[in-house]
Amino acid sequence: MTVLRPVRAGNAFEETVERLLQAIKLGVVAKGGKLPPERELAARLGISRVTLREAIRALSEAGYLDVRRGRYGGAFVTYEPAEPDPGDLRQAVTEMGMAELSDALTFRLAVESGAAQVLAAAELTGEQRAVLLRRLADLNGAGLEDYRRLDTAFHLSIAELTGSTLLATTCADARSRVSDLLNAIPMLHVNLEHSALQHRAIAEAILAGDPDAARRAVAEHLEGTAALLRAFLT
Amino acid sequence: MTVLRPVRAGNAFEETVERLLQAIKLGVVAKGGKLPPERELAARLGISRVTLREAIRALSEAGYLDVRRGRYGGAFVTYEPAEPDPGDLRQAVTEMGMAELSDALTFRLAVESGAAQVLAAAELTGEQRAVLLRRLADLNGAGLEDYRRLDTAFHLSIAELTGSTLLATTCADARSRVSDLLNAIPMLHVNLEHSALQHRAIAEAILAGDPDAARRAVAEHLEGTAALLRAFLT
DNA sequence: GTTGATTGGGCTAGTCTCAGACCATTGATC
DNA sequence: GATCAATGGTCTGAGACTAGCCCAATCAAC
Numbered sequence: 253m254t255v256l257r258p259v260r261a262g263n264a265f266e267e268t269v270e271r272l273l274q275a276i277k278l279g280v281v282a283k284g285g286k287l288p289p290e291r292e293l294a295a296r297l298g299i300s301r302v303t304l305r306e307a308i309r310a311l312s313e314a315g316y317l318d319v320r321r322g323r324y325g326g327a328f329v330t331y332e333p334a335e336p337d338p339g340d341l342r343q344a345v346t347e348m349g350m351a352e353l354s355d356a357l358t359f360r361l362a363v364e365s366g367a368a369q370v371l372a373a374a375e376l377t378g379e380q381r382a383v384l385l386r387r388l389a390d391l392n393g394a395g396l397e398d399y400r401r402l403d404t405a406f407h408l409s410i411a412e413l414t415g416s417t418l419l420a421t422t423c424a425d426a427r428s429r430v431s432d433l434l435n436a437i438p439m440l441h442v443n444l445e446h447s448a449l450q451h452r453a454i455a456e457a458i459l460a461g462d463p464d465a466a467r468r469a470v471a472e473h474l475e476g477t478a479a480l481l482r483a484f485l486t
Numbered sequence: 487m488t489v490l491r492p493v494r495a496g497n498a499f500e501e502t503v504e505r506l507l508q509a510i511k512l513g514v515v516a517k518g519g520k521l522p523p524e525r526e527l528a529a530r531l532g533i534s535r536v537t538l539r540e541a542i543r544a545l546s547e548a549g550y551l552d553v554r555r556g557r558y559g560g561a562f563v564t565y566e567p568a569e570p571d572p573g574d575l576r577q578a579v580t581e582m583g584m585a586e587l588s589d590a591l592t593f594r595l596a597v598e599s600g601a602a603q604v605l606a607a608a609e610l611t612g613e614q615r616a617v618l619l620r621r622l623a624d625l626n627g628a629g630l631e632d633y634r635r636l637d638t639a640f641h642l643s644i645a646e647l648t649g650s651t652l653l654a655t656t657c658a659d660a661r662s663r664v665s666d667l668l669n670a671i672p673m674l675h676v677n678l679e680h681s682a683l684q685h686r687a688i689a690e691a692i693l694a695g696d697p698d699a700a701r702r703a704v705a706e707h708l709e710g711t712a713a714l715l716r717a718f719l720t
Numbered sequence: 721g722t723t724g725a726t727t728g729g730g731c732t733a734g735t736c737t738c739a740g741a742c743c744a745t746t747g748a749t750c
Numbered sequence: 751g752a753t754c755a756a757t758g759g760t761c762t763g764a765g766a767c768t769a770g771c772c773c774a775a776t777c778a779a780c
Contacts, residue, residue, distance in 0.1 A: 254646070254654045255509045256522070258532030259501045260494070264737065267493045275489045288490070289757060298492030300738045305759080322746020323756040358604055358650035366600030369701060370592055412488070416592035418663075420488050422656060429652075463705070464698045467603060471697070498767065523727060534768045539729080556776025557726040 264299055268307035271297065274428040276316055276331050277435075278408075279401030286326040287317070333400060333435040338484045341436035345485060353433070357478050360426040365470040367411040367419055372458045372466035380413050381459055388455050392448060396439060404431075406451060410458070437480055450476065498533055502541035505531065508662045510550055510565050511669075512642075513635030520560040521551070567634060567669040572718045575670035579719060587667070591712050594660040599704040601645040601653055606692045606700035614647050615693055622689050626682060630673060638665075640685060644692070671714055684710065 261267055275281055287293055287308075294304040308327050311317045316331040334340060345353055376384075387409045391402040404427060411423035450473040457465035495501055509515055521527055521542075528538040542561050545551045550565040568574060579587055621640040628636045638661060645657035684707040691699035 359652040362600030362604045366596030370596045418593040
């Protein structure tokens with residue numbers, strides 16, 4: 253009966269706040285960047301300017317955005333993920349609840365490995381291969397500040413490269429459900445090196461056209477971060 | 487920039503019609519069954535009774551429901567999938583467009599194989615194994631009339647058994663996007679027998695705890711129906 | 721046949737959301 | 751310093767949506 257669930261997650265204002273927050277936290281617009289003009293953004297989000305402005309005001313008051321008037325003005329992103337802190341992590345988890353957390357982790361594992369598998373099974377053009385490799389190189393060359401944003405970009409590019417909009421938005425959704433948690437995990441050198449190896453394995457499996465290896469590599473990688481999460485929770 | 491997409495797919499009325507249609511077409515309420523009482527259903531869908539009633543009236547006028555007043559009354563499902571017809575298929579495809587079709591098929595492949603993989607990797611309780619086997623047996627014992635409903639039930643039970651609500655609803659969504667198409671494919675004995683073997687292979691791989699085999703079995707099965715679709719389109 | 725519980729049918733007052741128009745501010749360009 | 755295009759800020763009237771209430775029909779139980 254899971255299909256007779258609520259039609260809407262909340263009112264237009266709440267859903268808009270959520271969506272903008274997703275764009276900010278996933279790094280779709282990096283710190284210092286600005287959102288599209290209100291008129292254009294309202295049209296893209298399919299809502300009225302009034303509702304959009306309420307959402308922007310809320311985010312501005314919460315410290316995520318800085319709004320400036322006049323030509324060359326706009327809503328500039330000021331958000332920066334907090335310093336990783338296991339205390340934050342515990343708090344975030346108790347806020348969302350263990351059941352929901354496990355739901356989100358399972359969801360992410362399923363859709364991301366599904367996406368990798370599909371991409372590995374497809375015949376890739378040279379351009380697609382190039383995009384994947386570029387994202388991987390960007391990530392490997394990232395400093396600690398950009399790491400999370402480029403990590404997200406790498407993961408999401410896999411779903412995007414399948415050409416399925418539905419799959420891409422689903423992966424973005426899955427990622428954003430755990431982004432606060434991931435941000436609270438300290439970035440230790442051992443973990444980063446381990447992740448780098450896994451990212452490379454994922455890309456290689458996809459480029460080699462090996463769906464089994466791709467899904468296995470993604471599963472290992474995500475289960476690694478899930479284990480890391482659990483470790484910091486105890 | 488896929489994240490700055492429309493916040494809502496339509497107004498409350500349209501989304502409600504869509505959701506009810508999904509429940510009907512996926513066989514969540516079979517023909518002759520009835521929807522929950524309006525007050526309860528409105529609460530579950532998170533909308534007002536007024537809006538729900540408008541949606542029900544639309545579906546009733548379109549021939550999907552029969553509404554009866556009084557105690558033991560309610561909204562009864564009268565819908566029955568049309569007889570399979572390649573002509574319908576062509577029409578349905580031109581209505582949705584090739585790009586959207588390919589998007590939906592890719593999406594379904596990714597999420598369903600992801601779900602099977604996750605379930606195969608989990609430690610299943612006796613009850614979970616029993617549910618899966620029961621759904622498989624139901625499907626194998628089905629007549630032509632119940633076949634599609636029970637096929638849907640089998641596929642969706644895989645996602646449901648993972649315990650992830652998000653994954654279950656996503657798979658239901660993916661399935662409903664192609665249900666009209668699937669319904670238009672004639673059910674030939676050779677295909678049904680082939681499908682039965684593949685369903686068995688999927689269940690066995692999951693029960694054996696072999697994620698690679700599970701994802702491969704689902705991928706083969708879904709690519710089979712996708713190929714069937716393409717065949718009837720040419 | 722009367723009763724009573726259950727269910728759909730309908731009304732109203734109030735809130736949310738929208739489209740569109742107009743105002744105010746900014747800063748690059750001239 | 752004046753201009754002007756781009757952008758946020760504000761208002762209004764109309765329509766969508768809701769919560770809550772009461773009415774009408776049906777039918778099993780008595």
